[in-house]
Structures are given as structure tokens and as C-alpha cells.
Amino acid sequence: MSVYQPIQSAYNKISLSVSHTSFDLSGDSLPDLAVGSNGAVLLLRSKPIVMVEAQVTFSPDQIPTNNSDCNSPSNNTAKVCFTMTNHSTVDVETVQAQINYTLTLDSTHNRAYIETPKQRQLFNTFTLDMAKTHCFSHEFNIKACPEDVVNELCNELGFTFEGVPSSDKLSPSLAQQAQTTTYHHLKFDTTDNLKVDFNFTGSTEVRVGIDDLLNVTVSVENREENSYNSRVTLTYPPGLSYRKFTIQQGRVECNSLDAKNGSSRGKSDCTIDKPVFKSNAKVVFTVSYGIDTNSELDRKILITANATSANAKHSQESELYQQKEIDVENTGRAVNVTVVIKVPVRLGDADIWVNPGSIKIQFNELCFYGCDSNDMLSNVQILGCDKHNDEEPTRSDVVDNIKKDLTVDCSVARCAVFRCNTSCDGHVYKLSANLSSGWIEQIGLQSAKFRLISTATWEYDRNKYIFFSPESENKPPVRQIVATVEVYTETDLTNAIIGGTVGGLVLLALITAGLYKAGFFQSVHADQGGAEPPEEQQ
Known part of the structure; x- marks a missing residue:
């Protein structure tokens, strides 16, 4: 508090009175205190509060690093500016303060200095008012070719504030929010x-x-x-x-x-x-x-x-x-693949197999690493094979195509699809079932040799593996399981047997008649009836 009016010596009896309706009697937005005695009033006022801000700029704003002469330092100029603004209602023309500031160059390292005298700190004192911004320029040097050009220069500015009393005996106070120490960075120009x-x-x-x-x-x-x-x-x-x-x-x-x-x-x-x-x-x-x-x-x-x-x-x-x-x-390790096997099971309205549900898939496991000979041909039922939905044929002119190619595959016949999960190095798959003849009759050929084709291929994670084969353009191979079915007309041998028997009898009769006319039977009889016994020799 500052005394707005001096206390007179006649005030030897003082009473205190605080107004509950108006604390700011001076109009500066700060609380005041009124003291009265014997008909006189003494007004106690708060000091005016101001804010001071400091700013530092550099010219040039970056330190060049392309200096080839390591004996000549770089020159720079620091511009230090102070601005005072009112934090409460004050008389702009009468408020002043004395500022003492210190600028420390490169406070964390030792790469900048003032030439005369050669030191890192500079000092200055001046009177600051609210009429304008006060600025001061200070030239300094930066060491040539410093080893550390990664860490920027950290320049520290600190100041003290002392209010100057005005004509009404009031001196300003610095607001608590004011920063009396600030840091200002100067970077190296490194591109x-x-x-x-x-x-x-x-x-x-x-x-x-x-x-x-x-x-x-x-x-x-x-x-x-x-x-x-x-x-x-x-x-x-x-x-x-x-x-x-x-x-x-x-x-x-x-x-x-x-x-x-x-x-x-x-x-x-x-x-x-x-x-x-x-x-x-x-x-x-x-x-x-x-x-x-x-x-x-x-x-x-x-x-x-x-x-x-x-x-x-x-x-x-x-x-x-x-x-x-x-x-x-x-390569060189087992790959988890799914073997997909497709088997023709129905041609038109006729089943190809006597009982399509009885088709069995077996395999001979191929061993490549240290297998016993007894393991080479061990027939094992694949428990991992699952039957999926049948696939319909893709071609409509079934009979004409079969007559032309003599081939029955999944393009003309409905096919059963089996999927077998395996991680073995190799398998040989075998299909077994009994064939039906109904599908052959509807083709209408009395004799022919058909090729009944089933297929097997791989499915695998193509995001992880690639099938390396220039011939197939890196696509997995499709292997065919071919069964040859031969159809021919059954021959009736009854007429041939009868004809052969009759012909044989006729031939036998002709031979007998010829021998009779030649006297074969008479000469033989004569030789047997007219022979005399030979004389006995003594």
C-alpha cells in the first residue's frame, strides 16, 4: 500500500472504516483502504502493476557452416528488446522502471564471445517506460569451425526490475507472471x-x-x-x-x-x-x-x-x-498344402461308378530321408481327405464331345471333389471303385476305347510360397489319373459251332468215300484172307 495523503500530526485519535460497497476509490482496478479520524479521511492505495516482456533476435538468424577459413570467426548481432505494458489501470505517462539485464552467450557451451573485452556476458542498465519498446544491439563473435554444430547456441537473458516513484509517490510493481529469465536459441545453418x-x-x-x-x-x-x-x-x-x-x-x-x-x-x-x-x-x-x-x-x-x-x-x-x-x-522343407482331387462320377443321368459313395483314395507315401524299405509301399487310408460339393460339367454337348474325343472328364461329367490336407514331402494317390455300364450305353457306341480322367492339383498359401516352374508359369501342376475303358460287341458263336460240326462231318464222309473207291478197304481184306503159313525149315 502507498499513502495517498500524508497523515497529519493532529490525527492523534484514529478510527478505521472500510467501505463494503466500494474498495477501488482511485479507479485503478486495485483495492484501496480508507482511514478516517476527526472528520478527515486518509486513502491508502495499491501500487500499479505492470508486465515486462523481453525478446532477443539475431542477425543473421542462422550460423553459416560453409566457412572454409577456420581462423576467422563468424560475426553476429543480438538485438535485445524490452516492452512494458499495464497489468492494472495506470498513468501511462508517469510509470517508469529501471531495468538491469545480463545477456550470457552460449550459456551451455563456449562457442560465442564479445570481442572487447573478450567475454561471454554483457551488461546494460536503462529506464523503461510504457511509451515505446526499448531495443539495444550487441555485436558478438562465434568461433570458427566449431566441433559441435549440432547443438544450437543457447543464449540466456536475465533482468531485474526496480520501479521509479512517480509524482504522486507511487512506484510500479512487476507482475508475478513476468519471466525474468528467458533463453533464446541460435541454430547453425546445416543443410x-x-x-x-x-x-x-x-x-x-x-x-x-x-x-x-x-x-x-x-x-x-x-x-x-x-x-x-x-x-x-x-x-x-x-x-x-x-x-x-x-x-x-x-x-x-x-x-x-x-x-x-x-x-x-x-x-x-x-x-x-x-x-x-x-x-x-x-x-x-x-x-x-x-x-x-x-x-x-x-x-x-x-x-x-x-x-x-x-x-x-x-x-x-x-x-x-x-x-x-x-x-x-x-525349398528344402515340408510345405503345408491341400491336394484337390476331382473324379468324374455321373454322366448325364447315369452313374459312372456302381456306388459313387464307395470311392476310396489311398496313397503310397514317398520317403526321401532315411526311410526303411518296408515304409516305401505302406498303403495308408488318408483320414485328412474330405469330400466337398460336386462340380457340374462346363460343356453341354456331352455325347458329341465324347464321341469325338473318347474322353470323359470334368468338362462333360459331374465330378466329386476331394480335398486332402498334408505336409508330407510327396504322395502317390490311388483311386479305387467299381465301374458301371449305364453311362456307356447312353453314348451309343458299340465299340470304343474311352479315357476316364480324374485330376489332382495343389492349393497353398500363395502369399508365402511360389511354385517355381518355367513350363507352368509358376502355376501349380495338374496331374491326370487315367483309366482306360474298352467297349466291344459280344460275338454269337452258335452258328459257327453248328457250321463247323456239319462241315467236319461232310469232310469225313468225303474222305471215307474216296478211300473206298480207291480199294483201300478191299486190298487190306485180301491181304488178311489169302495168306498161307510159311514152310517149316529143318
Whole structure:
């Protein structure tokens, strides 16, 4: 409180009276206190409250770093300005304050100074009023070619406030919200132009189970000013594990964290020529990743590379990000596939099999690794085969097509579909059932040799695997199971037997008659009746 009117010595008896209806008697938006005695009133007033704001600007607003002469420091100018505004109702023309300020250059380091005398702090005192903003310029130097151009200059400004009494004996007070210490930053002008690129060294595809490593060769160039704390971050999918890095050019250090539980991507963080990646410099290095033979890799592996630095900005021509893919061939390990078998079961209105529901699918398991000979031909019923909905034929002119091609397949006949889940390295499937003749009769051919064709193919996750075969354009093969059905007319042999018997008898009669006329039977009889016994010799 300030006394608005001096207390007179005659006021030897004082009483206090506070008005409950009007505390601000002076009109300055601050509470006042009135004291009365013997018909006189003494008014006690609050000091006027003001706000002071400080601002510092620099010219130039960034520190150049392309100075080739490391013996000549950079020059800069700091402009310090103070502004006072009323925080309560005050008399603008009478309010004043004395300001004492201190500017500390580069308060956290030692890269800036005042030339005369050579020191980091400068001081000044002046009287501040509300009529205008008061500014002061201070020249200073920045050391040439400082080692640390990443961390900006942190300049500290602090001031003290002392109110100057006005003609009515009132001196202003500084508002509690005023900041008497502020920090003003000056950045280095560091603009780099980074270009990052990479390739898969010696690989056009990843062959799981055959290849041990995937080598990623990375190159980074800086095509403009020095780059500070430069680094390249590579990301890679689960299934790959970081092994090592090899430097071909420059200075590089790499650390890596593999993906865990397939929830994220692995990350390799490589620093480049730390702390300064010089202008027009280049680094080349190779990061090697191990390939897990049991990993579930997609059909393509995505690798990304991202270059960053601590520079204030990057050139618009910078190439900071690259991503590339490489194909995956899953070999040397079992692949979960579904074998789809389609069997013709009905042609028109006639069943092809005596009982289509009795079709059995069996297989001989093919063993490739250390199998006993007794295991090679072990017939096993596939419990994993499920029958799905039948497929209707795709062609309508069934009989004409069969007569032309003598082929019965799923294009002309309804087919049963079986799906068999397996992870074995190989199977030989066998179909067994009894054929019906009804479907043959409706074709109308008395004799022919038909080809009854069933098919088998694969289904698999095409996002993870690719069937490598130039002949099939990387499509899974379709194998045919062919059964040959021969139809012929049954021959009636009754007439042939009768004719042969009659002909045989006629031939026998002719032979007998011929022998009789030739005297065969008479000569034989004569020889037997006229013969005399020979004489006995003595």
C-alpha cells in the first residue's frame, strides 16, 4: 500500500472504516483502504502493476557452416528488446522502471564471445517506460569451425526490475507472471543432401532351406554441406536375424534388434562417419541377415532403408528413403498344402461308378530321408481327405464331345471333389471303385476305347510360397489319373459251332468215300484172307 495523503500530526485519535460497497476509490482496478479520524479521511492505495516482456533476435538468424577459413570467426548481432505494458489501470505517462539485464552467450557451451573485452556476458542498465519498446544491439563473435554444430547456441537473458516513484509517490510493481529469465536459441545453418540406396548382393531370390544369408549392401552419399550425426535405419521382417556388418568404404557402426514373436519388424541402426559426414563423402557397407529354415516367410521379403541426420534441414534433392523386395522360394522343407482331387462320377443321368459313395483314395507315401524299405509301399487310408460339393460339367454337348474325343472328364461329367490336407514331402494317390455300364450305353457306341480322367492339383498359401516352374508359369501342376475303358460287341458263336460240326462231318464222309473207291478197304481184306503159313525149315 502507498499513502495517498500524508497523515497529519493532529490525527492523534484514529478510527478505521472500510467501505463494503466500494474498495477501488482511485479507479485503478486495485483495492484501496480508507482511514478516517476527526472528520478527515486518509486513502491508502495499491501500487500499479505492470508486465515486462523481453525478446532477443539475431542477425543473421542462422550460423553459416560453409566457412572454409577456420581462423576467422563468424560475426553476429543480438538485438535485445524490452516492452512494458499495464497489468492494472495506470498513468501511462508517469510509470517508469529501471531495468538491469545480463545477456550470457552460449550459456551451455563456449562457442560465442564479445570481442572487447573478450567475454561471454554483457551488461546494460536503462529506464523503461510504457511509451515505446526499448531495443539495444550487441555485436558478438562465434568461433570458427566449431566441433559441435549440432547443438544450437543457447543464449540466456536475465533482468531485474526496480520501479521509479512517480509524482504522486507511487512506484510500479512487476507482475508475478513476468519471466525474468528467458533463453533464446541460435541454430547453425546445416543443410545436407543425403542419398541412400541398397541392393541384394549376389541374390535374385531367397531360397529358404538352401541359402544361409541375405546380404544387403547399402551406400550413402552426402552431396552438399557437412552432415552431422548421420545414420541409416534398415528394417526387415520376422524370419531374418541380424548376423554382422562389413565395411567397404567409410566409418560405420551398426546395432540391430530382431523382430520378436512376429509382432513387429526388425531394425538395424547404423551410424555414418560419426560425428561429421563430410561434404561429397560416401560410405558403403553390407549388412548380413541369417535365414531361418523354419521361418514362415511371405512370397516376398521387404527391406527398407531410411537416412536421417541432426542437421537443421535437408535439401529438397535428398533421397532419404528406399524400399525394395526380393522373391522367396521355400525349398528344402515340408510345405503345408491341400491336394484337390476331382473324379468324374455321373454322366448325364447315369452313374459312372456302381456306388459313387464307395470311392476310396489311398496313397503310397514317398520317403526321401532315411526311410526303411518296408515304409516305401505302406498303403495308408488318408483320414485328412474330405469330400466337398460336386462340380457340374462346363460343356453341354456331352455325347458329341465324347464321341469325338473318347474322353470323359470334368468338362462333360459331374465330378466329386476331394480335398486332402498334408505336409508330407510327396504322395502317390490311388483311386479305387467299381465301374458301371449305364453311362456307356447312353453314348451309343458299340465299340470304343474311352479315357476316364480324374485330376489332382495343389492349393497353398500363395502369399508365402511360389511354385517355381518355367513350363507352368509358376502355376501349380495338374496331374491326370487315367483309366482306360474298352467297349466291344459280344460275338454269337452258335452258328459257327453248328457250321463247323456239319462241315467236319461232310469232310469225313468225303474222305471215307474216296478211300473206298480207291480199294483201300478191299486190298487190306485180301491181304488178311489169302495168306498161307510159311514152310517149316529143318
